[in-house]
Amino acid sequence: MSARRLAAVDRAAWDALPGMVVLLDAAGDALHVNTALAAFARREPARLLGRSWQELLDADSRRQLIERLAGRQDFAVLLPWAGAGGETAWVEWSGRWRADTRQCLCLLHDASAGRRAESEARAQASLFRLLADNVPVLIAYYRASDFQCQFANKAYARTFGTDENAIVGKTFADVIGKVASEQIQPMVELMILHQQAASYERQLPQPDGSTRFIEVHLLPHVGEQGQTIGAFVLISDITKHRLAERAVRESEERLAKFMQASAEGIVFHKDGFITDANPPLCALIGYTLPELLGRPTLDFVAPEHVARVATVMAAGQETAYESAVIDKAGRRIAVEFIVRTMLRGGERMRMTIVRDIRDRQAAQARIHHLAHHDALTGLPNRMSFMEQLQHHMAAAESEGTRLALLFIDLDHFKRVNDSLGHLVGDTLLRTVSARIQASLRATDVVARFGGDEFMVLLHGGPSQDQQHDDVDEVARKLLAAIEVPVNAEGRPISVTPSIGVAFFPGDASTPDELIKNADSAMYLAKSRGRANHQCFDRGMADSAYAALVLEGQLAHALDRGEFELYFQPQVRLRDDRLVACEALLRWNHPERGLLLPDQFIPVAERQRLMLPIGQWAMKEAARCALRWHAMGLGISPVAVNLSTVQFQSVGFVEAVAQVLAEDGDARQAASLLELELTERMLMDDLGEVKHRLLRLKALGLGIAVDDFGTGYSSLGHLKELPIDKIKIDRSFVHDLPGNRDSAAISRAIVQLGLSLGLSVIAEGVETEAQRQFLAQQGCEQIQGLLIGAAMPAAAFEAWVRQRREDERRN
Numbered sequence: 001m002s003a004r005r006l007a008a009v010d011r012a013a014w015d016a017l018p019g020m021v022v023l024l025d026a027a028g029d030a031l032h033v034n035t036a037l038a039a040f041a042r043r044e045p046a047r048l049l050g051r052s053w054q055e056l057l058d059a060d061s062r063r064q065l066i067e068r069l070a071g072r073q074d075f076a077v078l079l080p081w082a083g084a085g086g087e088t089a090w091v092e093w094s095g096r097w098r099a100d101t102r103q104c105l106c107l108l109h110d111a112s113a114g115r116r117a118e119s120e121a122r123a124q125a126s127l128f129r130l131l132a133d134n135v136p137v138l139i140a141y142y143r144a145s146d147f148q149c150q151f152a153n154k155a156y157a158r159t160f161g162t163d164e165n166a167i168v169g170k171t172f173a174d175v176i177g178k179v180a181s182e183q184i185q186p187m188v189e190l191m192i193l194h195q196q197a198a199s200y201e202r203q204l205p206q207p208d209g210s211t212r213f214i215e216v217h218l219l220p221h222v223g224e225q226g227q228t229i230g231a232f233v234l235i236s237d238i239t240k241h242r243l244a245e246r247a248v249r250e251s252e253e254r255l256a257k258f259m260q261a262s263a264e265g266i267v268f269h270k271d272g273f274i275t276d277a278n279p280p281l282c283a284l285i286g287y288t289l290p291e292l293l294g295r296p297t298l299d300f301v302a303p304e305h306v307a308r309v310a311t312v313m314a315a316g317q318e319t320a321y322e323s324a325v326i327d328k329a330g331r332r333i334a335v336e337f338i339v340r341t342m343l344r345g346g347e348r349m350r351m352t353i354v355r356d357i358r359d360r361q362a363a364q365a366r367i368h369h370l371a372h373h374d375a376l377t378g379l380p381n382r383m384s385f386m387e388q389l390q391h392h393m394a395a396a397e398s399e400g401t402r403l404a405l406l407f408i409d410l411d412h413f414k415r416v417n418d419s420l421g422h423l424v425g426d427t428l429l430r431t432v433s434a435r436i437q438a439s440l441r442a443t444d445v446v447a448r449f450g451g452d453e454f455m456v457l458l459h460g461g462p463s464q465d466q467q468h469d470d471v472d473e474v475a476r477k478l479l480a481a482i483e484v485p486v487n488a489e490g491r492p493i494s495v496t497p498s499i500g501v502a503f504f505p506g507d508a509s510t511p512d513e514l515i516k517n518a519d520s521a522m523y524l525a526k527s528r529g530r531a532n533h534q535c536f537d538r539g540m541a542d543s544a545y546a547a548l549v550l551e552g553q554l555a556h557a558l559d560r561g562e563f564e565l566y567f568q569p570q571v572r573l574r575d576d577r578l579v580a581c582e583a584l585l586r587w588n589h590p591e592r593g594l595l596l597p598d599q600f601i602p603v604a605e606r607q608r609l610m611l612p613i614g615q616w617a618m619k620e621a622a623r624c625a626l627r628w629h630a631m632g633l634g635i636s637p638v639a640v641n642l643s644t645v646q647f648q649s650v651g652f653v654e655a656v657a658q659v660l661a662e663d664g665d666a667r668q669a670a671s672l673l674e675l676e677l678t679e680r681m682l683m684d685d686l687g688e689v690k691h692r693l694l695r696l697k698a699l700g701l702g703i704a705v706d707d708f709g710t711g712y713s714s715l716g717h718l719k720e721l722p723i724d725k726i727k728i729d730r731s732f733v734h735d736l737p738g739n740r741d742s743a744a745i746s747r748a749i750v751q752l753g754l755s756l757g758l759s760v761i762a763e764g765v766e767t768e769a770q771r772q773f774l775a776q777q778g779c780e781q782i783q784g785l786l787i788g789a790a791m792p793a794a795a796f797e798a799w800v801r802q803r804r805e806d807e808r809r810n
Helices: 003-016 035-041 052-056 059-070 112-134 154-159 172-176 178-194 239-249 252-261 279-285 303-315 358-372 382-399 413-420 422-438 464-482 511-527 540-557 601-606 610-631 644-648 652-661 666-671 686-698 715-720 740-755 768-777 793-809
Strands: 020-025 030-033 075-082 088-097 103-110 138-143 149-152 198-205 211-222 228-237 265-270 273-277 320-326 332-344 347-356 402-410 445-450 453-460 486-488 491-493 497-504 533-535 563-572 577-589 593-595 638-641 673-678 702-708 725-728 759-762
Touching (some): 035 103, 052 075, 088 112, 178 198, 178 228, 211 239, 279 332, 279 347, 332 358, 382 402, 382 445, 382 511, 402 464, 402 511, 413 422, 422 491, 453 464, 464 497, 497 511, 511 601, 540 577, 540 601, 563 610, 577 610, 577 793, 610 673, 610 793, 644 652, 652 686, 740 759
Parallel strands (some): 497 533, 577 638, 673 702, 702 725
Antiparallel strands (some): 020 103, 075 088, 138 149, 138 228, 265 347, 332 347, 563 577
């Protein structure tokens, strides 16, 4: 017979085997696969030869099988098998090594059904345990041969002072006690002997001295051979039933006493006429018992409920339902009627318990309110607002009107909570919510969306332009109202809002999209300096991406040496002498060129990069100041701006001291520097601000208040703080001398500074008229384009030398 035919015969023999077979070598290569296995794998036999069959096993299963093969020992293992359709089967492998070869014959058996059956059995056992532990019945099973417990639910085990695991193996006498087991032993023996259910009642003393009444059912478990294998014990607590029966057996006197002692109103009536009532019922509706006896019960029911009460009475229903009664003064009282029919004195009567549910209804109303409102501010919460937004958008779409959604977020609110505590933060949130409501119309919707976020929904007409004007007006009102300082526990606290606006229709078609776009607009407002409002537009995504790129570049700018200080001169008005300068931060961006602070400082503050950047700026300013002092240029002090994040950071004063000490003479370096803080930075926590400023002054530094007049600091603040100089903000200087308001403010700031012994400097001076006006008011120093623009250090040095030369000539 040819080799080909022998191979065919061999394959036929393999394929004739009743199960799945694979022949493997020690390395795990398949030498032969029969058709049963190929069919199970849904592949051609040839595709399973070599190591291709291993694709059907996950990595862990392959490792296990290869390890078994490497041991050259017969084995059996259950492994998961990846089916062609993505399902997982469980296959039992039985490997036998052929004595005369290095080959292992593996017989495979699909054990998925058994695995599923095992899983289902465990699930059913778990389900049975869950059911047994949650039914209001005590359940146990005892073996008949030795009366040992084989199973108990939690309730049964706990009743007898143990748990469902520890009770297993204990005898009946161990569990219920010797005395009790001897009492019920005859019933147990009869149940086993006759193989019939038995039941009995007994009393169960409790640790607190009370007694529980239990009803015990013994159910025999009879085997297939007719023998009693065990017994199920089912125990029901019938204490309530026995006590109720005992109550029924009590005399009319006992019932009368019960009526008198009851805290709830009870009334008896026959054929609709009152026959008796207890004092609580009389107190509830304000009538005496003689005034009630013989009167129709319906006389005391609220008119709109009479029909239902009459129907219940006519049908003789035993039920409970809510209704209302009218008291003697005509007041309406919400009640619950619990109606029963009973025999009293041999007569069939109706007894109605009248329960006052006003407190319950008030609690339910309160719960409903809390579910839809914020507990702190009383405003609608997120869930309620989303429901209202859905409704208003649908109405606006059908009516052809427009909506505007304002997303309000409080700037740096977390700082208030972290520094002053949540009680102060809560006070601030309540005040802000009240101010928002006061700034809106009755038809507008406001909600607290979460944390320090608020939502405002404005209704507008069909005109888009008018809607934008209205939104601008509302946003300005909100900005002005919210930023007014709040007196929280004696502290003036101020926060500003950033507001994002999205419109419907136009910006979104769904509530979620409208909120998302308003949120994006709000973050745009934050990126543009906070304390402003921005409307959503489709180009915002590009802007957001550009801001993200800028953040990444800013993180490396300090390491790459891309920051530079520019210096703007400050002159004394009385003699026009150069006396000081202000250091201004610039970023030499590798792609966008020279960037001013307002283009990157907000990003730096959000990313907590302002701390290292501010430290660098202070160090560079100190270095320049010392060098210029050594050169005899007479420029002192050099003013350095501080950011809010920098000033409020932990360890700020220590960081400043470290900068001053780096160049040797810390005291001299401090005398050449002046730190500029914004007015708003002085307002959060007067005690802490004062403490920090005193420590800075102790180092020898000068302190100036920048942008003075733009915040809300009080005269009391200025008197308390160790300040050397105040700077008139450029927004007031710009309109001098023609604008009456700016002139009055500038004049007042100068007089205030002089009266407090503070130096006064004006920034942004660009015209000779501005200079003359400020000089007339007594302002000491000025800076601005009239004197000179901000210059790099080298250019500033050259400018100073030239000015000194010109001063000597004159």
